[in-house]
Amino acid sequence: MKYELYYWPSIQGRGEYVRLALEEAGADYVDVARGAKGVAAMMRMMQEPGGTPPFAPPFLKAGKLVIGQTANILFYLGGRHGLAPKAEGPRLWVHQLQLTITDLVVEIHDTHHPLGPSLYYEDQKAPAKRRTEEFWKERVTKFTGYFERLLRDGGAAYLTGRRLTYVDLSLFQIVAGLRYAFPQRMRAFERKVPRLIGLHDRIAARPNIKAYLASERRIPFNEDGIFRQYKALDL
Amino acid sequence: MKYELYYWPSIQGRGEYVRLALEEAGADYVDVARGAKGVAAMMRMMQEPGGTPPFAPPFLKAGKLVIGQTANILFYLGGRHGLAPKAEGPRLWVHQLQLTITDLVVEIHDTHHPLGPSLYYEDQKAPAKRRTEEFWKERVTKFTGYFERLLRDGGAAYLTGRRLTYVDLSLFQIVAGLRYAFPQRMRAFERKVPRLIGLHDRIAARPNIKAYLASERRIPFNEDGIFRQYKALDL
Numbered sequence: 001m002k003y004e005l006y007y008w009p010s011i012q013g014r015g016e017y018v019r020l021a022l023e024e025a026g027a028d029y030v031d032v033a034r035g036a037k038g039v040a041a042m043m044r045m046m047q048e049p050g051g052t053p054p055f056a057p058p059f060l061k062a063g064k065l066v067i068g069q070t071a072n073i074l075f076y077l078g079g080r081h082g083l084a085p086k087a088e089g090p091r092l093w094v095h096q097l098q099l100t101i102t103d104l105v106v107e108i109h110d111t112h113h114p115l116g117p118s119l120y121y122e123d124q125k126a127p128a129k130r131r132t133e134e135f136w137k138e139r140v141t142k143f144t145g146y147f148e149r150l151l152r153d154g155g156a157a158y159l160t161g162r163r164l165t166y167v168d169l170s171l172f173q174i175v176a177g178l179r180y181a182f183p184q185r186m187r188a189f190e191r192k193v194p195r196l197i198g199l200h201d202r203i204a205a206r207p208n209i210k211a212y213l214a215s216e217r218r219i220p221f222n223e224d225g226i227f228r229q230y231k232a233l234d235l
Numbered sequence: 236m237k238y239e240l241y242y243w244p245s246i247q248g249r250g251e252y253v254r255l256a257l258e259e260a261g262a263d264y265v266d267v268a269r270g271a272k273g274v275a276a277m278m279r280m281m282q283e284p285g286g287t288p289p290f291a292p293p294f295l296k297a298g299k300l301v302i303g304q305t306a307n308i309l310f311y312l313g314g315r316h317g318l319a320p321k322a323e324g325p326r327l328w329v330h331q332l333q334l335t336i337t338d339l340v341v342e343i344h345d346t347h348h349p350l351g352p353s354l355y356y357e358d359q360k361a362p363a364k365r366r367t368e369e370f371w372k373e374r375v376t377k378f379t380g381y382f383e384r385l386l387r388d389g390g391a392a393y394l395t396g397r398r399l400t401y402v403d404l405s406l407f408q409i410v411a412g413l414r415y416a417f418p419q420r421m422r423a424f425e426r427k428v429p430r431l432i433g434l435h436d437r438i439a440a441r442p443n444i445k446a447y448l449a450s451e452r453r454i455p456f457n458e459d460g461i462f463r464q465y466k467a468l469d470l
Contacts, residue, residue, distance in 0.1 A: 052328045054331070055381050065323075089300050092311060096287075102334075114345075115369060139353070
């Protein structure tokens with residue numbers, strides 16, 4: 001089965017967590033909206049009456065299923081491609097960790113959009129500065145400290161043990177994104193989460209991920225996505 | 236099996252979506268943190284080394300499982316108590332809808348906390364006013380319009396058909412909460428989402444929910460939760 005991924009074609013955004021899972025799995029997929037008329041097709045699927053129209057991208061077409069919400073897509077893919085345990089308890093645990101990453105991603109987005117997604121960054125620079133200060137003072141430490149502690153207590157190569165899950169791929173993206181958006185802050189911060197940095201490096205070195213990152217399929221970070229490099233927020 | 240729910244004892248908050256599901260199901264549960272030393276027990280579970288410590292409340296102890304993240308808990312309960320379909324596709328669809336509600340809940344919380352959860356509302360009143368304006372101009376319409384459209388297209392008593400799911404219970408809470416936090420705005424807005432209001436009323440009239448709402452187990456809305464009544468934000 002060839003998966004169809006629907007997501008905005010010019011950003012990594014929330015679609016990237018799905019792309020990383022599909023790439024690591026070596027799954028057969030097409031990134032629909034990056035093709036001609038792809039965005040129109042994506043919009044049409046969200047507007048279609050009846051069925052299961054997603055609220056927003058990303059969503060994945062898998063045969064007759066249309067699955068929306070990043071963590072939900074990963075839950076589905078994890079079971080099918082060996083990127084999550086099969087037993088109920090461990091599977092829910094991995095999903096729970098992904099939902100915690102989802103919460104972190106919202107907070108990262110809100111550093112540059114504290115007044116909401118419908119206004120431009122340029123219209124909210126002062127509150128963005130304040131939110132970013134709070135984010136770095138309180139929230140980054142809390143979230144990354146949690147994952148660092150799980151890595152320490154687990155004592156294994158990956159977050160939940162010896163086997164990689166989609167959560168590890170998402171944590172790679174968190175580290176890569178924070179490095180892009182906040183290069184100065186991260187330079188000072190990384191020593192506090194050495195295991196998380198080590199995990200990032202192990203993921204980056206995996207053959208399928210390495211090939212993906214070097215390919216044109218990996219959209220470069222830019223200032224339309226979740227992780228944005230604004231000098232005013234990095235000082 | 237008696238479930239143990241762990242959540243802050245003085246607010247509805249995110250725990251309320253779980254409480255509503257447990258109550259509708261008539262499940263045997265204890266709201267641990269509302270008992271003596273309950274908060275201490277909750278904090279201890281989050282700090283315990285090893286195992287599967289949740290990042291934050293709510294979490295549910297179900298036998299040996301400890302399940303965190305609201306939508307994840309509902310996913311688990313849904314399958315066990317007839318509050319979600321059993322087949323994979325419909326089950327993921329219901330979960331997807333719950334995750335969309337999760338996104339909405341974050342945005343509702345951010346109306347009074349645009350600069351982040353670690354500052355008081357009193358320290359962010361001006362940005363809260365701006366974020367709330369944007370929320371009512373753009374976001375409420377988009378989210379509730381989506382659910383209204385699903386109810387219209389489905390043409391059934393509940394969001395995904397003739398059978399109630401945990402998503403219906405959560406939408407009840409959204410309507411009840413918006414009414415509490417923004418009484419004036421909601422009075423003008425409700426006519427735009429008549430099916431959602433009808434759903435709210437049907438849920439409120441269900442025997443188990445009705446009994447719950449009239450009991451002391453239902454914590455009143457207050458200004459420490461997600462839905463807060465601030466006059467300055469309702470005008």
